[in-house]
Amino acid sequence: MTTSSSAGHSRRDFLFVATGAVAAVGAAAVAWPLVAQLNPDASTVAAGAPIEVDLSPIADGQDIKVFWRGKPIYIMHRTAKQIKEAQSVNVSSLPDPQPDSARVKEGHDQWLVVIGICTHLGCIPIAHEGSYDGFFCPCHGSQYDSSGRIRQGPAPLNLAIPPYAFVSDSKIKIG
Amino acid sequence: MSGPSTFQPQNPVLKWIERRLPIFGLVHSSFVAYPTPRNLNYWWTFGGILSFMLGVQIITGIILAMHYTPHADLAFNSVEAIVRDVDYGWLLRYLHSNGASMFFIAVYIHMLRGLYYGSYKEPREVLWILGVIIYLLMMATGFMGYVLPWGQMSFWGATVITNLFSAIPYFGESIVTLLWGGYSVGNPTLNRFFSLHYLLPFVIAGVVVLHVWALHVAGQNNPAGVEPKTAKDTVPFTPYATIKDAFGLSCFILFYCWFIFYIPNYLGDPDNYIPANPGVTPAHIVPEWYYLPFYAILRSIPNKLAGVAAMFSAILVLAFLPWLDSAKTRSLRYRPLAKQFFWIFVGVCLGLGYLGAKPPEGVYVVAGRILTGCYFAYFLIVLPILSRIEKPRPVPNSIADDVLGKKGVVASLAAVFAVAGLLAWDSGSRAQAADHAPTPPSLNWSFAGPLGKFDQGQLQRGYKVYKEVCSACHSMNLVHYRNLADPGGPGFTVAQATALAAEIQVKDGPNDAGEMFERPGRIADKFPSPFPNENAARAANGGAAPPDLSLMAKARGYERGFPQFIFDAFTQFQEKGPNYIHAILTGFEDTPPHGFTLPEGSFYNKYFPGHAMKMPNPLSDDQITYEDGTPQKVDQYATDVAAFLMWAAEPKLEERKRIGLQVMIFMLIFAGLLYFTKRAVWADAH
Secondary structure (H helix, E strand, C coil), rough: HHHHHHHHHHHHHHHHHHHHHHHHHHHHHHHHHHHHCCCCCHHHHHCCEEEEEECEEEEEEEEEEEEECEEEEEEEEHHHHHHHHCCCCCCCHHHCCCHHHCCCCHHHCCCCEEEEECCCCCCCCCCECCCCCCEEECCCCEEECCCCCCECCCCCCCCCCCCEEEEEECCCEEC | CCCCCCCCCCCHHHHHHHCCCCCHHHHHHHHCCCCCCCCCCCHHHHHHHHHHHHHHHHHHHHHHHHCCCCCCCCHHHHHHHHHCCCCCCCHHHHHHHHHHHHHHHHHHHHHHHHHHHHCCCCCCHHHHHHHHHHEEEEEHEEEEEEHHHCCCHHHHHHHHHHHHHHHCCCCCCCHHHHHHCCCCCCHHHHHHHHHHHHHHHHHHHHHHHHHHHHHHCCCCCCCCCCCCCCHCCCCCCEHHHHHHHHHHHHHHHHHHHHHHHHCCCCCCHHHHCCCCCCCCCCCCCCCCCCHHHHHHHHHHHCCHHHHHHHHHHHHHHHHHHHHHCCCCCCCCCCCCHHHHHHHHHHHHHHHHHHCCCCCCCHHHHHHHHHHHHHHHHHHHHHHHHHHHHCCCCCCCCCCHHHCCCHHHHHHHHHHHHHHHHHHHHHHHHCCCCCCCCCCCCCCCCCCCCCCCCCCCHHHHHHHHHHHCCCHHHHCCCCEHHHHHHCCCCCCCCCHHHHHHCCCCCCCCCCCCCCEEEEECCCCCCCCCCCCHHHHHHHCCCCCCCCCCCCCCHHCCCCCCCCCCHHHHHHHCCHHHHHHHHHHHHHCCCCCCCCCCCCCCCCEECCCCCCEEEEECCCCCCCCCCCCCCCCCCCCHHHHHHHHHHHHCCCCHHHHHHHHHHHHHHHHHHHHHHHHHHHHHHHHHCC
């Protein structure tokens, strides 16, 4: 009698564990779509397709702001002075060391294309302001140079470079 | 919730909390140690099922509200964007829209169970009245939720239901204006309904807490209707009731999943896939199935105020039930006469539901009046008289005695599904103003049935027909070129879809100079509209604007008749739309039958309601060149474009059926495991 009842018990335990395990799998499977729906939807993804920007109207020393995927992108036509400043900095002294050549496309030194979002807490820096001939973030005082590199203030990183390429000398494709 | 708990936590942290807030003791005494009568049958699992459904509706509702736009101009398209673009959006929307129906199926079973077993009698009157309040709140919530998609039925349902209040003497018109926030149903109405639709479920949850509290004070009724006397009469809530409720719930979820994954639009009205149009009332306006019996009562009284009063009385009379039925014996098991009248009453309710879906004319009106009389007679005449004259059979001495005469599980379950099925069939009987038009023939569609898939070649051919013929007059505002490359669609590559998009010119702008300009289409663009606005479309087409085709395959239907529409729920028939489209495209006749006068500028179509169609026959043999060698016949063109429009209306159909199969298999396994677990647990109790 003892053996058969303990066999019965282990069979029951297995049944309870199996039911509980299947319930847990089911709960996880239910949670999946409830979380996945938070992703950007298909129309948002489709609207994030690459954009083309004509650079010809931007004069020396001017900048424009375009939007790609909801983010402001600064396109700055740098002056010779700005280029020289950006190239002559001692890279190893920077908080986020990066040479100017890594920040622009080869042969297009005059064009700086950066995502205009301060790497501190996401405010939009103002172009042509601050002590480094680049950008100044009014929120917490971060200063970026004419290569969009962080020079002073609480921001930890340089302004990010969006994926882009020159389609022709006067046209870029962002994305 | 009754009396101090005996729960003594061992863990020091729990002890610390318990001394300050005895919440674990409350949970323990309410949901673990709480004694439940041991003879409860599966009808008693519907309380738990209803709590589950309230949870499902609140969770899916909160998520839908994250993606929904409560604005008269944007609401309809935002709902479609949820279904088409949001990850699993189709699942969440169908969970919520069918969830409302499941909620009502469960609540009707729960109410009829209370009615049958006398659960409203002393000392459970307050418990019962709280239930009636929950039911009223559910009706208000369901109605306002139905308005939110802002389709034709949403709009006209809102108009008709809010106008009920205009029947109130003196203040009626002012009340209706307050409800609308305008001179008619419009954007302010939609906004306030959205706000209230979000609020009311939480009010329901609050009243449910009171309902459960009252239940745990009075204790559960049971099929024998005698109160537990000794400890032998009850079992602890956990594990016994918990596991039984879990098994009942898993069966209910299987039933629910059948609707979500296979017949998600079975309980809905095709008209609600037409955007709200304040200028045109649908030919046959009906509420959702769960209001049909009360709608039938409303319509059967030929006086406005009396009709509205009768409709509300039909619900309010339930609150007085504990005093209308004064019989001491609770359960109808021991009241043979009352039992017969109960089943007649169930039949009356189903009959009223059937009539509520029928046009208010001829024999339906007479039948409606008779059944309305029967409905009220049951409460106001039959029950009061029976409780005085009927001699009940002896009730068992105790619940333990009653358990000896227990009935099988299978019979109970079969009855659950039978009643659920019966309640569901009301909805299928929506007339679409058929006007004696012949029923469109049913074609064999590759996407029909549980394993259905679209035929990619057919969708590509259908797209060609649409592009070369239909798109000259019809827009497809909800379909984008990117969709052509989506999985489960026509199977174009992204490059092909991009090339197709580039063929069109899209107005964009303004540019830096402030001017609008034309650019080649992109993959993110929607299909172009042939007309700049509706008035232009109307002017160019003899006064009838060609409708948008995006949802055409779900926005048209026809009557399948009784009992066919019941079988349709089992055979997963969801192809009324494509059948209708195919029938219309092949149903033109050059000469109308003798005696039919065709209005000027119309064309005779034998399947079109009323037969006089503003659209000329658009198709002829060899009109479109098929490169894959498919016969270039009108019938083939019509079939292909109907399939294409089905895909356009339900682009996630393949994903839905694929996931549905996985879910059904999982739930069958889970329900099976729960069944055996329940047997193992209950083995101790016998």
